[in-house]
Amino acid sequence: TGHKWGYGEEDGPSAWHKSYPIAQGTRQSPINIVPEEAVYDSRLPAITINYDNCTSLNISNNGHSVVVEFEDMDDRSVIQGGPLENAYRLKQFHFHWGGKDCDGSEHTVSGKTYVSELHLVHWNAVRYRTFGEAAAAPDGLAVLGIFMEKGDGHRDLHTITDALYMVKFKGSIANFKGFNPKCLLPSSLKFWTYPGSLTTPPLHESVTWIVLAEPIRVSDKQMTKFRMLLFSAEEEEQRKRMENNFRPPQPLKGRTVRASFK
Ligand SMILES: NS(=O)(=O)c1c(F)c(F)c(S(=O)(=O)CCO)c(N[C@H](c2ccccc2)[C@@H](O)c2ccccc2)c1F
Numbered sequence: 001t002g003h004k005w006g007y008g009e010e011d012g013p014s015a016w017h018k019s020y021p022i023a024q025g026t027r028q029s030p031i032n033i034v035p036e037e038a039v040y041d042s043r044l045p046a047i048t049i050n051y052d053n054c055t056s057l058n059i060s061n062n063g064h065s066v067v068v069e070f071e072d073m074d075d076r077s078v079i080q081g082g083p084l085e086n087a088y089r090l091k092q093f094h095f096h097w098g099g100k101d102c103d104g105s106e107h108t109v110s111g112k113t114y115v116s117e118l119h120l121v122h123w124n125a126v127r128y129r130t131f132g133e134a135a136a137a138p139d140g141l142a143v144l145g146i147f148m149e150k151g152d153g154h155r156d157l158h159t160i161t162d163a164l165y166m167v168k169f170k171g172s173i174a175n176f177k178g179f180n181p182k183c184l185l186p187s188s189l190k191f192w193t194y195p196g197s198l199t200t201p202p203l204h205e206s207v208t209w210i211v212l213a214e215p216i217r218v219s220d221k222q223m224t225k226f227r228m229l230l231f232s233a234e235e236e237e238q239r240k241r242m243e244n245n246f247r248p249p250q251p252l253k254g255r256t257v258r259a260s261f262k
């Protein structure tokens, strides 16, 4: 299903509009966040993240990123508050990263890039019956974005980077039970929020983005493990390293970015 797309010269972000015209839409993501231009909204409630009973299922390499999926048939792991009218269920999380440390994140802050960005994808199960339905609705998805900067290793990220060898090739999947992504959250939940889209095809304009201002740290060794993943499947003779799987910032087109903090 859907046209083959990637992050290369021919099939990368600048070519996506040919199969996905929404790529040139009015609420595309990611964006460059300019803190001084963000509007502080004192009425924005804090976001509440209830992952205590989350059930992680597996970790997989889908040829675009490394993804950890969760059981989402009830409200066992939800995010709410902030700009959200309803509780949104955690469906999966994945990462974006660069080939070296100069870039890798999707959102940027006053032009600053981070080495990686973690996305926790949630869907509005109050208003929509299935993830697919929600994914195509303007208030269907909420993605929590967490910047990752170079530093000493993140203890809990270890659990993930130590499992990456199991999903080296595109199409590989492995058991990954008992992981709670709560441990990946930074200490502050201060955030910016704006109406946007998926940053990969199908690029649906269905995402309320919640980007945390405080990054978490990732070590050099841990980044090296992400870069050992492959875009290619085991049987392909051309082995392409999975790196630079990020879309560059898109035009704001009049949108307002709100801040939960001064
Ligand atoms: N940055 S982002 O949050 O926009 C994003 C990504 F950057 C991203 F790489 C993925 S992905 O699943 O890794 C591969 C692309 O489908 C998804 N995955 C989506 C998804 C699939 C299943 C379950 C949750 C999320 C995406 O594949 C998708 C969303 C909606 C409809 C079809 C596909 C995604 F949402």
Ligand SMILES: [Zn+2]
Residues within 6 Å of the ligand: 094, 095, 096, 119, 199
């Ligand atoms: Zn993403």
